Amino acid sequence: xxxxxxxxxxxxxxxxxxxxxxxxxxxxxxxxxxxxxxxxxxxxxxxxxxxxxxxxxxxxxxxxxxxxxxxxxxxxxxxxxxxxxxxxxxxxxxxxxxxxxxxxxxxxxxxxxxxxxxxxxxxxxxxxxxxxxxxxxxxxxxxxxxxxxxxxxxxxxxxxxxxxxxxxxxxxxxxxxxxxxxxxxxxxxxxxxxxxxxxxxxxxxxxxxxxxxxxxxxxxxxxxxxxxxxxxxxxxxxxxxxxxxxxxxxxxxxxxxxxxxxxxxxxxxxxxxxxxxxxxxxxxxxxxxxxx
Numbered sequence: 060x061x062x063x064x065x066x067x068x069x070x071x072x073x074x075x076x077x078x079x080x081x082x083x084x085x086x087x088x089x090x091x092x093x094x095x096x097x098x099x100x101x102x103x104x105x106x107x108x109x110x111x112x113x114x115x116x117x118x119x120x121x122x123x124x125x126x127x128x129x130x131x132x133x134x135x136x137x138x139x140x141x142x143x144x145x146x147x148x149x150x151x152x153x154x155x156x157x158x159x160x161x162x163x164x165x166x167x168x169x170x171x172x173x174x175x176x177x178x179x180x181x182x183x184x185x186x187x188x189x190x191x192x193x194x195x196x197x198x199x200x201x202x203x204x205x206x207x208x209x210x211x212x213x214x215x216x217x218x219x220x221x222x223x224x225x226x227x228x229x230x231x232x233x234x235x236x237x238x239x240x241x242x243x244x245x246x247x248x249x250x251x252x253x254x255x256x257x258x259x260x261x262x263x264x265x266x267x268x269x270x271x272x273x274x275x276x277x278x279x280x281x282x283x284x285x286x287x288x289x290x291x292x293x294x295x296x297x298x299x300x301x302x303x304x305x306x307x308x309x310x311x312x313x314x315x316x317x318x319x320x321x322x323x324x325x326x327x328x329x330x331x332x333x334x335x336x337x338x339x340x341x342x343x344x345x346x347x348x349x350x351x
Contacts, residue, residue, distance in 0.1 A: 060102045061168055061175075062160045064089045068175035070168045073102070073265040074272075075178055077193075078186040080127055082178065083107065083115050091158055092116045094140050096127035097193050097266060098207060099339035100221065101141050102162045105155040124342045125208035141335070141343050157331040163279040163313070164262040171314055189271055197221075197266040203338050213341035215349055220337040223256050223280050225249060225330060226344065233340055234350040240278060243296025245350055246285065253285040254330055255294045256350070257302055259313045280334060283315045283327035 060071040064086045071082055076095035084091055090107040094116075107114045114131040116138070121128040127140040136148030143155040168175060180188050195201075201219050202212070212218045221236040228250040239245060239258035246255050260278050267274035285292045292304040294311070301318065302311040309320030315327030333340075341347060 060093055060095065060104065060160055060162050061172075062086055062091060062093065062104050062158065063172070064158075068168075068172040070165070070172075070175060070177040072165070072178060072188075073162070074189045075180060075182065075186075076102075077191060077265060077271070078188065079182070079184070080118050081116050081129060089158075092129075092155075093160075094127065094129065096140050096339075097196070098122070098125045098204065099127070099141060100197065100266065100336045101126065101333055101339060102160070103140065103143070103333050104158040104160040105143050106158055107155075109150070109153065109155060122207050124210055124339070125203050126339055126343075139343070141333075141339055157333075159329040159331050161279065161281055161314070162262065162334055167261060167279065167313065171312075191266060191269055191271050191274070193266050194269045195267070197264055197336070203336070208338065208342075210342050212338045213345065215341075216337040218336065218338040221277060222335055222337050222340055223258075223282060223332055224335045224340045224344070224347075225254065225256075225282055225332045227252055227254075227330070231344040231347040232350050233335075233337065233347050235337075236278065236280075236334075238350075239280065244294045244302055246293050247350055253291045255283050255285045255292075255302075255327075257281040257283070257294070257311075257313055257315075259301075279313060280332075281313050281315060282330040282332040284330060285327075287322060287325055287327065 071093045082093040090113045092105045095102045116129045119128045129138040134149045136145045136150035145153045222233040230250045234256045262279040263274035264277045297303040307321040309322035310318045317323045317325040
């Protein structure tokens with residue numbers, strides 16, 4: 060999981076988060092909670108500032124719809140990780156602010172952020188970092204663990220299909236990885252905002268093999284506003300890798316950076332989003348539209 064803020068970038072390995080699920084950190088002047096729920100494949104980052112206070116989060120040990128339930132140590136309110144919403148306690152009804160992040164391979168992170176930092180395995184805890192206790196869990200034809208997920212699954216997509224989930228204002232859209240793998244880019248409009256969803260190969264599943272590093276390639280994603288320099292761009296997969304906009308021919312990378320062409324040096328505005336298993340997103344946002 061990669062977070063960037065005011066030029067500083069930091070990586071949080073899923074090899075560690077598989078065992079701890081939450082990291083409370085400060086990236087520059089931004090206090091963040093980096094969270095990962097293995098059962099829902101939800102890697103989400105939240106701003107820890109809420110109503111003038113900085114919260115510190117832990118795991119309750121509880122699940123709701125198979126998803127991690129967090130708590131803050133200040134008010135002991137319970138928070139749903141998949142939505143960032145408080146569901147029990149003094150903060151019930153409130154919501155945390157989702158921070159832009161991307162899940163990508165270690166090699167992609169090092170190439171994009173050569174001076175970026177990474178969370179150390181020297182956590183003070185004895186855990187088998189690099190091992191996956193959920194081997195085979197994300198098999199494409201599989202299903203959520205019945206003991207933890209008792210709701211009806213949404214049959215529009217396979218339960219374990221990975222989706223890019225975007226919610227702007229009150230509109231929610233999910234973009235299936237299977238479709239993204241085929242086309243590379245999906246252009247859409249959500250809540251009157253033109254967006255592009257990028258997909259690139261090279262990132263392993265953390266929930267496939269016993270050894271995380273040997274997981275099958277499921278790819279990495281990015282979501283961006285398509286408006287640049289007073290024009291709305293339309294993106295497609297570039298023949299030589301990366302992405303290209305049809306209007307100017309500029310080539311872009313997975314991080315929204317213009318590499319070559321008229322818009323070289325420009326950067327697309329990142330949109331907060333999450334990669335989910337379909338069952339996990341659909342149970343919380345049943346009104347979701349599936350992107351085509």
